[in-house]
Amino acid sequence: MKIQFTKLAIVLLGVVAFMSSCSKKQSSPKTGMRYNDPNNGGFQVFKKTHPAPGPGLVAIEGGTFVLGGSADQDVTYEYNNVRRRVTVGSFYMDETEVSNVDWLEYLHWDAINFPQDRELYYDALPDTLVWRRPLSYNEPFVYNYLRHPAYQDYPVVGVTWDQAQEYCIWRTDRMNENILRNGGQLASWKDAAGKGGNGTQAAPAGGTPFNTDIYLNGQIKGQGIDGKKMMPDLNPRATAGTAGGKPKRTVIMEDGILKQGYRLPSEAEWEYAALGLIGNTDYENITDGKMYPWNGMGVRSPKKKTRGLILANFKRGEGDNMGVGGYLNDKADITAPVRSYVPNDFGLYNMAGNVNEWTGDTYRQTSFEEVEDFNPFRGNEFKDKRLEDPTKGQLAKDKYGRPIYDPAKAGKKQKWSELVAQQNGTATQNNATNLPAGIATNPVGAAGTSPQANKSDLAGKPYNPDFRGYADTVSSVLYGTTTLANDHSKVYKGGSWNDRAYWLNPATRRFMNEDDASAEVGFRCAMSMVGATQIHPNSGPKFKVRKSR
Structure with a gap:
């Protein structure tokens, strides 16, 4: 009985200490002024958190690795993946490739928000003609692959690099708009639709849809737009709305509510994520290298229950896309559903085979030797709003x-x-x-x-904001004549359903013009990670540091 009473006392003391620490207002360690106090200016500081990934993403803890290190041969003799040690920062990446149903959602949004803008809808359509071959009967794919429900969870193809970039922008805005509407900072979906319930997602004022940057700049607010749970405005100069009450404001970046934008992964990020060496790491020592996203030198499963099964969707040899009838080995003649086969150690599906995937990089043969060793990337076009x-x-x-x-x-x-x-x-x-x-x-x-x-x-002094071809000697005049490498050539990686096993190696790289498309190229999105780079900061040994007030 005495032991139980002692335990209860300890628990109560802990609760009291926790409540007292929560009730104690934070103050600036440099000026001593209290945060979140409307009487001294109303400077607001919110709890520091490690943001969760956006929908569909998994966390990729960064680190150092050898770019091009998994390649054991260069069958094309292009010398375009010379080994080099680099560091990739932590980021988020789509668990799967973007699927047909994902793209149809995008097309539907365009159609209901801009019904008169046929050009917008047409420009967003994938090129389904990529399935046509002069001596193959692929017409069923031309008409069915994108829209038929049987293919809804298959990777979207026929998408150019430019279209993938537009999708990333659209996806960012829809994600953040949904966060604000569900959180009450914007009018709810039901209220935004109005009594007519027409399902239009355009903002009531001005008739233009939500955009993250425009909202963060305070340009999306007003009657019919503001939600019922807007953020309190502690600025002493703030005024109450037309309905009275306490002053409210829109969400700002400092609140930590909105998420970073979706984008295409860089070439280095894609290769790092595909290898998934985190599964072979022990106390900063990589115990075993990889040639593919899985362990081992082969492309078949060594496990007892799945022994002999192909681990990815690719072309085993001339005229062999899926194996023998009655025992289809990779179970796919063309693409396979985006959740197929075994994910790698980061939890990513189809990082080898199925479809090649666009990256954000502009292609150069010598990029591996020239880019920075931290977050290597070639493709910067610096722009300002x-x-x-x-x-x-x-x-x-x-x-x-x-x-x-x-x-x-x-x-x-x-x-x-x-x-x-x-x-x-x-x-x-x-x-x-x-x-x-x-x-x-x-x-x-x-x-x-x-x-x-x-x-x-x-x-x-002239300033050139375009650094895609920084300090190289590529001439755009020769494009299409003696070289296909210029600032419009973008890198894709990973191998496809119609590629041999060589291209499944994450270090291999090819390129295509940014406005070209293929039945063998799709994409997945990434998102930058802000704050601490360690995914699980409470695991492992660490130094004791006194917390800030």
């Missing part, structure tokens, strides 16, 4: 409610006077030439050189 009015901080929007991006004007933050002068100067200049603000009026220079300096360049 166009300001409609610098004094008001309003972003310019296109007809779809998304921010307009212009090439970056400088490599560092501009002075306020320079920003305002540039905005006014380019607006006057471009009104005369009917060009969008921020677009250089001078033509692109000779092949392989940077664009000529814009008149708005600071101090007369």
